[in-house]
Amino acid sequence: MEKDFSLVADEILAQCKELYWHVPNNIKKEQIHVRSWNVPKSTAQFLYLMAFATKAKQILELGTSAGYSTIWLAKAAQENGGTVDTIEYFAPKCEVAQKHFKQAGVDEVITLHQDTILEVLKVWEKDIDFIFMDADRGNYDQYFFYLYPALKKGGIIVVDNAGNYRDRMVRFLKAAQEAPHQYSTFLDLDNGLFLFIK
Numbered sequence: 001m002e003k004d005f006s007l008v009a010d011e012i013l014a015q016c017k018e019l020y021w022h023v024p025n026n027i028k029k030e031q032i033h034v035r036s037w038n039v040p041k042s043t044a045q046f047l048y049l050m051a052f053a054t055k056a057k058q059i060l061e062l063g064t065s066a067g068y069s070t071i072w073l074a075k076a077a078q079e080n081g082g083t084v085d086t087i088e089y090f091a092p093k094c095e096v097a098q099k100h101f102k103q104a105g106v107d108e109v110i111t112l113h114q115d116t117i118l119e120v121l122k123v124w125e126k127d128i129d130f131i132f133m134d135a136d137r138g139n140y141d142q143y144f145f146y147l148y149p150a151l152k153k154g155g156i157i158v159v160d161n162a163g164n165y166r167d168r169m170v171r172f173l174k175a176a177q178e179a180p181h182q183y184s185t186f187l188d189l190d191n192g193l194f195l196f197i198k
């Protein structure tokens, strides 16, 4: 019998907590630690519920890391008959994420772009139902420039860290609030989520 998805997700979350990547730092001639920085389980469940309930088929994630949030989005996409594109430039994280996608049984609906977000967005062509932003916050305004036209009317953007790192995304928040849309709000869940419905 297939293992319950939420149990697999819990296992993956536990693995993420243990993960550190030792990356040689040529300047300081020492090792630095790179964490997975995954969202808490409650945020992941919220993403799943939003994507599933809105029947999102084309989902895009900025910032994969070890793939924890991606597997929840992919579970919703799988149930909706859709797919997830996710972007991560750090190769060791991509490798671990691919392992987690297989472990969760969602690898077939995920395309992992090992590249910078900007390079992927510059040539982006698909319409999008649901976007999750969880990467380099200071550049979200640049990404929004490409994402807004691709987002379908009624499509949703969820942005993590809109509470604890709000100051880093002020240009984006201003651009989003000024763009034509149906609804936007701040949700005080975990690190704070900004929600936007086009």
Ligand SMILES: C[S@@+](CC[C@H](N)C(=O)[O-])C[C@H]1O[C@@H](n2cnc3c(N)ncnc32)[C@H](O)[C@@H]1O
Residues within 6 Å of the ligand: 036, 037, 038, 039, 062, 063, 064, 065, 066, 067, 068, 069, 070, 087, 088, 089, 090, 093, 115, 116, 117, 118, 134, 135, 136
């Ligand atoms: C907060 S972590 C993502 C966590 C993941 N969403 C989760 O909850 O499991 C952010 C990731 O974005 C990646 N990242 C940051 N800036 C990026 C960029 N410009 N292009 C591609 N990846 C980027 C980082 O390497 C990091 O792994």
